[in-house]
Amino acid sequence: MGEFNVIIVGGGLAGPLLASGLLQSGVKVDVYEKLAGDAKRDGYQIRVAQPCLRAFRENLSADQCQRINAKLGHFDTNKETTPIWYDHKLNTLLHMGRINEQYHGSAPIDRVILRNIIIEQPVEKGIMHFGKSFSGYEIISDQGRERVRVSFEDGSSADCDLLIGADGSHSKINVNLGLNNIQPVPVINFICKARLSKEKLAALPAPARRAPMLCFSHRKTYFAVAYIPKRTETDPEIGKGEAAAISSNDDEEEAATFTFSFLHLKDDCPKDIKELDNASKWKFLEESVSDWDDAFRQVIRVMKSENLYVFEPRASKRPALDWRSKAQKSRNPSIAHPRVWLMGDAMHVMLPNRGMGGNQAMLDTTVIEPLITQLNESAKTRGAPSTSEIAAALRVYEQEMIPRAFYWVEASGGTSPVSGTLQPAYRIRDEL
Ligand SMILES: Cc1cc2nc3c(=O)[nH]c(=O)nc-3n(C[C@H](O)[C@H](O)[C@H](O)COP(=O)(O)OP(=O)(O)OC[C@H]3O[C@@H](n4cnc5c(N)ncnc54)[C@H](O)[C@@H]3O)c2cc1C
Structure with missing residues (x-):
């Protein structure tokens, strides 16, 4: 029987960052990315919030962190970043100041430069597979060991114990998993x-x-x-x-x-x-x-x-914390299967105005990486982890990620930004 292994689909920001952390912890991991290695990527600037530096420290080498720091613009520690809500004649409707947001301080960086640094280790170790477009997965039994078979558009496939969908805002894995919580915003x-x-x-x-x-x-x-x-x-x-x-x-x-x-x-x-x-x-x-x-x-x-x-943006809807147990009532064994996890935009894509999509995607790695490392360690002595062990780790991840990330989805306008949905988002924060 082969060793415990992980497949990540999506080589944007979150996928390669998680892969780098897993490589450092000795986990067998492969990343499949649909675009070619030299494909031109969107070069917009993103703002990296301070807690995200922890994700870099935990997953990347000291040298990589240093190079990211050198490319980061000045960290704005401004607490006056809550908006004033005006009508179109500039009458103040609501001063949203003093609302206790989770993160103050962010710095700009070119997204292409950031991704080029993040992707270095997976490329160097030869675990980055470009031009491989995910087409579907199925749950299989390999001599009694439950596995996930991942298929690609070119007809090839690869097996793993755990599949991570980091395939962005048009995530096919999200749909295959039966979550289907991402929609275009008109x-x-x-x-x-x-x-x-x-x-x-x-x-x-x-x-x-x-x-x-x-x-x-x-x-x-x-x-x-x-x-x-x-x-x-x-x-x-x-x-x-x-x-x-x-x-x-x-x-x-x-x-x-x-x-x-x-x-x-x-x-x-x-x-x-x-x-x-x-x-x-x-x-x-x-x-x-x-x-x-x-x-x-x-x-x-x-x-x-x-x-x-x-x-044309897309945005996601908050799933219930127990969405998997509800979805698992379906007869299709692939639906909501605990061996398939979602991270980043594939789970919680949001409108970009609050500059938090990438931050939340990268913060997901800080929760997922230790959980997978633990599964890998226990696999060394006790054999491949059972589905219930993987499901327990998944619960820890989703219980942390859903409230954290969907607070920002809603604070960014949710799926109906034009009708003025900011207030409910702040109310949700109060309840956390
Ligand atoms: C204009 C704009 C400004 C933004 N500004 C900010 C900001 O200031 N701060 C911030 O934090 N965030 C910002 N964001 C959001 C941020 O860019 C995203 O949240 C972040 O890129 C999500 O990372 P990810 O790894 O989850 O997905 P992505 O970076 O989108 O990566 C997904 C990867 O999956 C690949 N893929 C897709 N389908 C398949 C398939 N079938 N098979 C294989 N691979 C596949 C894609 O090619 C891609 O490489 C902004 C977004 C936009 C559009």
Whole structure:
């Protein structure tokens, strides 16, 4: 009988990070990724929250962590990152400040650079299999030992004791498992993340310098946040806060960044919106708020030289903590099987405006890796772990992950961001 082994499907951020941690713990693991090794990847910037550094430390070498740190922008420790909710005439509806969020502090990094570092160990060890697109799995008995047979579009297959679905927001494993909690959101998301020069910072309207601006109006969701180093040390009152931010030194200017996210219902956008050039996309956005307060348009005017990323987002719905026991009533043995786990966007994809999707995906590794390492250790003395041992480990993971990650899914707008669902998300947090 072969040794205990794990297959991870998906070589984005979460999959290779988990694989690196498992390799360091001596677990036999393989990663299957549908794209070619040299495929061009989306180069948007992501913000890495401070707790995520723990995931890097636990899974990567000291040298890799050092190189990630060197590429990270300045850590914004700003606690004034809860939005002020305005109507479209800039009347304050709700000051969301002082809501106790889990993570303060994040730093920007290019997603491609981050992933290139994360993937190094799996590539070096030859366990990264590119151009292998997952097509399905089945539960098999291999001489009495229960295993998962994973099949790929090219007709090949591989067996494992535990399959991890890290195959992102269009996860096939999620569907095969019968969870099916990911759906398209009928909106177009325009998102821009950029460095904020001193000139741009000064040109922003006062509300955008004071705190994140949030507005649900005219079937749209407008969100703009400036990450300005040192703002915490200043008085959050507008006058003093602004003055301190604008007089920041050159290093701080380097570090200031701006995130702008605007959601429009798909039906409200031109059909060819994604094909338009950058200037035309910004023009469409500016015109779409022609009767809003000028501050909303001023943000657009300041940012419009920057690249606008346009995409159709997907989002997930919170499953019950006992979703597997309910789903297992189906006659299909593959449904909700405990030997198949989901992580990252494959389980809890969210709208990107709060910058937490990748963070939560990478934090999943800190819970999963020790559980699998423990299963591997016990396999060395007692043989391959039974299905009930794997199910017990899975329960520990899902009980931790579902409340943590779905808090952020809902805080990011859930699956109906345009109708103003932020309040329920904060209520859920209160209940945790
Ligand atoms: C514009 C934008 C801005 C964002 N900003 C932030 C931010 O600031 N902070 C943050 O934390 N997060 C951010 N996110 C979210 C973040 O990028 C994702 O949450 C993160 O990439 C999820 O990692 P993952 O490994 O779960 O999935 P992914 O990185 O999507 O990886 C999934 C992998 O699975 C592969 N795959 C898919 N199907 C198959 C198959 N059938 N067989 C084999 N392989 C398959 C894919 O090719 C891909 O490589 C942003 C997202 C967007 C779109």
